[in-house]
Amino acid sequence: MSAADQIAAAESGLLEIRGLVKHFGGVTAVNALNMTVRAGDIHALIGPNGSGKTTTLNVISALYRADGGSIRFDGAELVRRPAHAIAQMGIARTFQNIRLFGDLTVRENVMIGRHVRTRVGFVGALLPGGATAREERETRERALELLAFVGLERTAGASARSLPYGDQRRVEIARALASEPRLLLLDEPAAGMNPAETDALVALLRTIRDKGTTLLLIEHDMNLVMSVSDRVTVLNFGQHIAEGPPADIARNPDVITAYLGGTLDAA
């Protein structure tokens, strides 16, 4: 591979965001954002409060509709597709304010995560044997495997609501992984976790990446960001102000200004 090819390969990302705009009334939450997430990376999206990180994630997963720009996932345009279609294309996510199916069991939560990988519909439900029974068994087994993977096999039968906070975050990760995503979006996965739980999370995220899933995460815990990320994008006022490896980002004067206060003009 020539040097030019290598650069081209590195430049072409799994997720390419170009000129993304999102307004809420008169407020521009995301303003002409450009960003590339390379396949196989753990990519962190950081920035001060209100800089548009969660909005960006919500627009990628189509919980919000973009007001302009383009989001390409493996070449396919995501903007204007409904949320469920984006999940079907291989993008799963977790939520900052945890959104589990609270009354259902932990295992059922993860089984629901298999939705896009399973087929049985209304007619199949009425024919209990054969393919339906097989798929149901596989769904159940796969859910238990994933719960073991995130370290929650013992709580499979508990209601999701009854779990402690940190465990609920791991159920969300297991549910997201159940769809076998190519890109996993994580909105503050370490929020509310103690240091031991955070260490376990870092190991878990690395394992997920090493199994071939690309991760894009929002996180406030800078130690976690610096230790786990392959690449970091910094947002401020809905705009991209820096992108690069974590060590470079930590030394970037624009980033330091954004975090310590002051305006970009003053920097």
Add this chain to the structure above:
Amino acid sequence: MNRSKAGAIALLVVVLALLPAVVHSDYLLALCDTAGIYAIVVMGLGILLGFAGQLSLAQAAFLGIGAYASGWLTTHLGWSVWPSMGAAMALSALVGLAVGYPCLRLSGHYLALATIGFGIITQLVLINWKDVTNGSDGMGSIPPPAIGSFVFDTYGRYYYIVLVAVIVCAYVAWRIKTTRVGRALEAIRENEIAARATGIDATRYKIVAFVLAGTYAGLAGSLLAHMTKFISPDSYSFDQSVVFLVMLIVGGSSSISGAILGAVLLWFLPEVLRPLKTSYIMVYGAAVIAMIVFMPRGLIGLFEGVRARFARRSPEAA
């Protein structure tokens, strides 16, 4: 489903099947038939509200559509009863689709209001479309079903048609609840945003639930028409839809046995309260309020709570 639960259900079905051998009062048998028919309506509502979390106050309208479709096809077009029942279900399903498609973009109170509107419109159509429905005078001479020369023309005989229908409807609801479609519906009820982000086409699944609720009510309406042989629009009112909702809530909304239990219990409660004469409605109302306040998860929730308490007290028995 575990073995003891399956055994209990089999035993219950046998007991229920023997009921007409013991009960000889035509009046009581008619009540039993109607209780079963209402259980079907409430199970349908259970799929929509209990599983998918979408409130409809139009179940009585779908009951009316099923009743009139079946009545009209048999009396005006001379169809035999069984295909009319199928057609009544199909029509209710189609109307459910046509109404559900626009309505299920709404949520919460707005959805409830839209279904109330649909229910009232339906009743007005039944009253005023006299060429088809015979208006407020009602439609009579609706024939009973028959298999060969065996005519289901007594309440005791009709009971078995209702029993089979209840079992089939409960089975369908149970299969839905315990497989992928039911999990998708429950995901929508629990957290619609998370459900969508998990790849569930929430609008489509809500429409499926709405159509199923309509189909159940349509079947029940047809069963009611061929049982009573006479139908009139006043049975398919908004008030009746509220009664179905209360039956479901009292029984336990996300449970199939709760739906059946709630329907049967609240259908027979006025009979039990009959000695109170005119003040029965007060006691009935108070009883319903008490059940909703003290059993927020319905009768089924109460049973499960008692069972859990016994399991805690006697761990050695577990």
